[in-house]
Amino acid sequence: MISRNVTVVGLQWGDEGKGKIVDALSDVCDYVARFCGGANAGHSVVIGDQKFALHLIPCGVFRPRVVNVIGNGVAFDPTVAVKELTALQGRGVEVGPGNLAISAAANVVMPYHKQQDSLSEASLGDGKIGTTSRGIGPCYGDKANRSTAIRVADLIDPDVLAPKIRTVAAIKNKIFAALYNAAPMDVEAIVAEYVELGRRIKPHVTNTGTMLRKAIAAGKRVLFEGGQGSLLDVDHGTFPFVTSSSVTSCGVPTGSGVSPADVGQVVGLIKAYSTRVGGGPFPTEQDNAIGNTIRERGREYGTTTGRPRRCGWFDAVAVRYTADLSGVAELSLSLLDVLSGLDEVKIAVRYRRGGAVVEDFDAASMDGVEPEYETLPGWSQDITACRRFEDLPPMARAYVDRVEQLVGRPVGFISVGPERTQTIHHHTKIEGLR
DSSP states (O other): OOOOOOOEEEESOSSHHHHHHHHGGGGGSSEEEESOOOTTEEEEEEEEEEEEEESSGGGGGGGOEEEEEEEETTOOOOOHHHHHHHHHHTTTTSSSSEEEEEETEEEEEOOOHHHHHHHHHHGGGGGGOOOOOSSSSHHHHHHHHHTTTBBBHHOOOHHHHHHHHHHHHHEEEEEEHHOOOOOOOOOHHHHHHHHHHHHHHGGGGHHHHHHHHHHHHOOEEEEEEEEOOOOOGGTSSTTSOOSSOOOOOOGGGHTTTTTGGGOOOOEEEEEESEOOOOOSSOTTTTTSHHHHHHHHHHOOTTTOOOOOOOOOOEEEHHHHHHHHHHHHOOEEEEGGGGTTTOSSEEEEEEEEEEEEOSSSTTTTOTTTOOEEEEEOOOOOOOOOOOOGGGGHHHHHHHHHHHHHHTTTTEEEEEOOOSSSSSSEEEEEOTTTTT
């Protein structure tokens, strides 16, 4: 039997509009589960005149009947989670143990992880990776190290948590002093803070893997919400300028505790152009007036960090690679409205290195590649009020058609604005959508 589940992943360098599409698709799902990343993800949802920015809590939280799950693969920052939970409740969004479950097996981001992130980046100078300094990488590093890891199950048991923090923090203090000449942390203050955070989240903590497997066996529909973008995947992205987890659909089973057969239909999110935050290769970057125009029109500043994003033309070579990697069935194309008013738009259809043509994206071999563009005519009309594909101007429709051809997947959804209703259902095969 084919799984009815849905997995949403970004196919570029993140910031593809996952919050909006997850919110839309969660209307026909019973569970929404985060399986990777941490508070370095910033997912925005606009409902009417209200904008919500989420970093840890899944975007299904705005649908009353949906159960939201923070899976074992997430780097869980309890300070962010409690702040988000409190803010949502203060704005009238229901969040409680009945609709938010947190995996007991998720690893906890601690204050020394954030300190390590900042100290390490500062020490690297021009060679820094460009992290969000949210402690995600060091948290996953301790997960792999095991003996210095703290998990959510530890967080909610003060008798286990306090001695563990004291032991690990003592190790970190020695390391930071030796490597960075850093002052020691106040360990007892950390103990007190995290015991209280554990108390706050304890009602939400459970075995989420078992929960999801039982739900799927009972015929419930699960949406797996990815974070970051596939070109930032720790194994398949432009290493070392990547995130620290598996953010493609390959990460769903290990990050949520379900079988590979339960990944379901994969929706790959793409912008109508390309952006990137931080260092690393970016073949189609436009560090010029075009890039500035896209940045200002698209409000391309990080949800999590506020940093200006690097901007450039759509890269079909890179997206074809990530779509293949995740087994994408259909695309969701966002921010098409940002391209309105440009005389022409470009798409990278292949690369060249020296005189040789490079047809395939190789994340480990990006030095010296130059994009070869196909130029299409632009359109001048404002498309933010369009609700059917036929309402779009002919040149915008031609652009969408060409993206489909080059990536080899149908475009299921087209976003023409940030608000929940500014979405065109095009070639989607997902059942039950209104």
